[in-house]
Amino acid sequence: MTDVERSTALLWGTGARRGLSLERIVRSAVELADTEGLRAVSMRRLAERLGFTTMALYRHVPGKADLLALMRDAVLAELAPTEAPTEAAPAAAPAATGSDSDGWRADLEAWARSGIELQRRHPWLADLGEERQIPGPHGVASFERALSVAARTGLPPAQVIAVVTLVGDFVDGAARKLALASRTEQRTGVSDEEWWGARSSLYDQLDERYPTLTRLYEEGGYEAPLDPFEFGLRRVLDGVEALVAVAGQPPERNESRNVKTCASCGKPVEHSATGRPRTYCSPACRQRAHRRRGATTS
Incomplete structure (x- = not known):
């Protein structure tokens, strides 16, 4: 069982040993996960890489769950903007609902793309599982940036949070599929495209029992497939844009559509x-x- 309070202290640097050794442990763990996958990361392997005893590592990191949280927050630092806003700058007021004069869609798309690129560089992020995770400062900072973008739509607070969660969940789902395909290709030496391209015995079974699938296959629907991430991200943002447009209509129009x-x-x-x-x-x-x-x- 993870000590949640200890994890919070480690991530946020309160009451924890934040010396060079901790930074080296996390950096070495990230490098190991990048090259060999998350399964290769253990306190014993890290101790061997760093030239310390396993017990020496435990003085800084209580266990693997805390180490994974630190690794995740460490790589999320890569999402930091190139130029930090000045502290004296006031927060931007929400745009009029339905307006994209502030370019919220382009900025939310950029946030999503930076997220998928991060997970491509560190595919082990997709293997961290669905358990509750205490966010660190870099994770919260990324969430804050996305919220500040979505807030410019003028949507109500709960919908702003829901929009960011929707886009983030889409990115995480796409990353998990990419990671699975990459691992399968590395294990088998065969890409998804090559594997499906060799399934002629399966395609021979397409007949009048599956009229729609057969027609789409014969009309070339699979010959130039759309990129799942590109197609999906645009449709997700289209949905958000439609929500913003409806929310920006005068009340009487909104009501008349629903009555x-x-x-x-x-x-x-x-x-x-x-x-x-x-x-x-x-x-x-x-x-x-x-x-x-x-x-x-x-």
Whole structure:
């Protein structure tokens, strides 16, 4: 069980031994993970690389879970902007909702691209798992930069956080797929493209049982596949842009799009408890509509 308080102290440099030895341990661990993968990282291997005993490392890092957290935050430092904003500069006011005059989309896209490039340089980041992780200062700084960009959309606070989480989760998912494909290629010596290209026996099975798949295959849908990351990132940002555009509409337009009227009397129809769309505002209106249809048929 990880000591969460000790992990926080190590990451943020409070009550921890932050000397050169700790920096060397983390740097050596990152280099080992970059070259041999996360499985190769152990306190014993690091002690051998650094020329110390394993117990000497434990004086600085309580265990592997803390080491992984330190490694992650260390490489996240690479996401730091080239020019830090001056402390005296006031925070920018949110842009009018629906406007991209501040270029929030381009900046959010740049944040996503820097994230995927970081994970390409350090593919072991995708292997850290889904467990709760205490963020370090560099991780929080990256999150802060993304929030400051998304906040320029003028969306409500909860949606700003949700937008950054959405983009970040997309990047992490894409990175995991890239890491898996890379490991498979290294292990087998065969790329994904080569492996799928040799599956002619599978393609021979495509027939009228799978009409849509067969048609798309025969029409060349797989001959020049779109880059999954590029396609996905644009669609994610399209969705965010659509959300910003809707949020920027006048209230009366927003409301009119969401209110449905009764097909019988024209009054507003409330949403049902189950979430299913309703056509009539009441059972009486439904019966009147049925009687009218019956009379018309007669």
